[in-house]
Amino acid sequence: MKPTVGRIVHYQSYGTPGGEYLPEPRAAIITQVCTVDRAQTSDEEPRIEYAVGLCVLNPTGQFFNTSVPYAEEPTPGHWNWPPTAGVESVIAPRDCSRCDGCGQVANTDDAEPWTYWAALPAGMDLAVQAGLVRPVTCLDCNGAGQATS
Secondary structure, rough: OHHHHHHHHHHHOOOOOOOOOOEEEEEEEEEEEEEHHHHOOOOOOOOEEEEEEEEEEOOEEEEEEEEEEEOOOOOOEEEEEEOOOOOOOOOOOOOOOOOOOOEEOOOOOOOOOOHHHOOOOOOHHHHHHOOOOOOEEEEOOOOOOEEOO
């Protein structure tokens, strides 16, 4: 994936030489993207295509770093893409407010939820029996019965 300005990545801190603080991933925002000339790299490791400028966010402040190389795995002094987390949504879908979650509304000017018309007792539903009022797909939820926003 190509890094772009504004993306959030991880920067791996160095920690302290005495080991009081270990290297830790820190959130960072890409502020600059530079292409590294492959012919000028001299290490035996896989060649880096991009180095980035970062605004690294620490709990006690922020610092800026330029020409930060990429590493596939967290490596002190390098940036990497954050791991993906398989997070399930904790927000339960809401019923559509137009159709009350049934996906259908009446073909009337008010477009009441079809559940209102379907619950009418026999004899009170003459407009339904005559076909004057019938269910149509709710346009707010496209018939799904769940709110789209």
